[in-house]
Amino acid sequence: MLDIAEDLNRWVEEGRDFAVATVVSVGGSAPRGPGAALAVDGEGTVIGSVSGGCVEAAVYDLCVQALQECRAVVERFGYSDEDAFAVGLTCGGVIEVLVAPVAADAPDRAVFAAALSAAARGGAAALTRVFRGPPELLGRPLLVTGPDERPDGTYEGTLGGHPELDRTAVGESRALLAAGRTGEFVVSESGAHCGSEVTVLVESSTPPPRMIVFGAVDFAAALVRAGKFLGYHVTVCDARPVFATRARFPEADDIVVEWPHRYLRETATDSRTVLCVLTHDAKFDVPLLAAALRLPVAFVGAMGSRRTHEDRNRRLREEGVTEDELSRLRSPIGLDLGARTPEETALSIAAEIVATRQGGTGRPLTGTRMPIHHDTPDSSVRARAVA
Known part of the structure; x- marks a missing residue:
């Protein structure tokens, strides 16, 4: 919900x-x-x-x-x-x-209200409810929020069973919230692996993931719009103040005038962050990508021709980037859609980001027998709680 x-x-x-x-x-x-x-x-x-x-x-x-x-x-x-x-x-x-x-x-209205308020503000919240088990426990809410909401680590509500059930649920919910995942777990009504079992859904709401677009070029304006459409918090970064302006990127959440590799060193990234390098200029690309490919982010892609790609890889190797690190680079960035315009190119980049995140192949579904929906750790998880 x-x-x-x-x-x-x-x-x-x-x-x-x-x-x-x-x-x-x-x-x-x-x-x-x-x-x-x-x-x-x-x-x-x-x-x-x-x-x-x-x-x-x-x-x-x-x-x-x-x-x-x-x-x-x-x-x-x-x-x-x-x-x-x-x-x-x-x-x-x-x-x-x-x-x-x-x-x-x-009686549970206040718990739901707190969960909805936190999620609506973009805060971190995990709402936990029993959906298989004794009828009297169905739908009862328990809420765990991030440290910004509750620095003391307390929680709200109860699943209505044994106190150990709540303690187990809080621990599992915090783990799922930290990973930004929605998933289920199974535990007994008493919180231990005996007696009547209940199955619990944990819905996690976390701040939107980041997309950082390096290079304030025409293609970047279209990619900003695509990133916002996909639910990212989008930042545009370029060392050239004449190009990195609000007038050129009205839909960006943040516009940063700084050398890209310096900004990347200073800003916060995580396992959901997407980095799109559109500068295709070695003096910007090489130090930036050398840093980016060593970060535990979700996606690193760089724009450029085949010749630019080969030259950039050579320079990165000279900077000490290993083959394993280099294998993470999506270059040339985007799927093969035959894209030409900035909007078509942004669509091709966005499609590759989604395919990477969801485990898709990027191939047409027509004529194939592959699953339409892929199960990935980012979408949901199942676990058996340890009491």
Whole structure:
């Protein structure tokens, strides 16, 4: 439900009653992953999606019912080839959906409100709920936030079982939040590996990943727009103040006038950061890439012709870059789309970034039998908690 946190946070501030349906488990070629949500308020207004349209009407009815009965339920939707008009997923996948009411006077309202507020502000938050187990535990929320929200490391809410269940859930939730992942784990109701088991979904909301575009060129303006569309916090960096201006890059989150390699040394990066080097000028590229290829970032790509690529690799080797480090470089950057314009080139670069992140091949799906959706550590994880 944190994927629609901004709208739900507004509903909380307005005092609305609502119910939220959250995808908690998927199988096969499901259209959306765990954490995807649809919500319905007391007036029948709907936001979000759990399936891209396949089962939305049925989930809507479940939300209305949950509001009326003040009771959480879990529903499974799969493919039915016996009745073309049956409610199900046309893609052939399977999803489980947790539907839970969030009434204005509900005891758990404050926990949901805190989670939605943190996520809407771009803070780090992990919302944990039981979706398989005793009926009285279904949908109960527990919230873990990042140190900026709660420096003392405390948490809010309870899953409603044994205190050890909460302690185990907090530890697992913090680990998933630190990795920026949404996933599930299994533990017993008492928090140990005995007795009745419960399955818990942890939804993580983290600040958007960074895309740093080096080189304030025409192609960079189009790539900034593509990066924003993909949900990145986009920074443009160039040593030339005449080019690195707000007028040229109105959609960038940050514009930095600095030598690229110096800025990269000083700025924060992590395992989700994407670095796109568009300068194709050796005096900028070589020191920048020598530093970038030694950082644990998600993607390092550089623009240039085949000749530029070979010359740049030679210079990087002379700077001591190893073959293993050099193998991380995506150059020439982008997928082979036949792109020519800045917009087409930005699309080709964005497509390679998505393919790298999700484990895609970049090949056409037509005529192949490869999976449409790839399971990667970035999308969801499954774990068995250790008490």
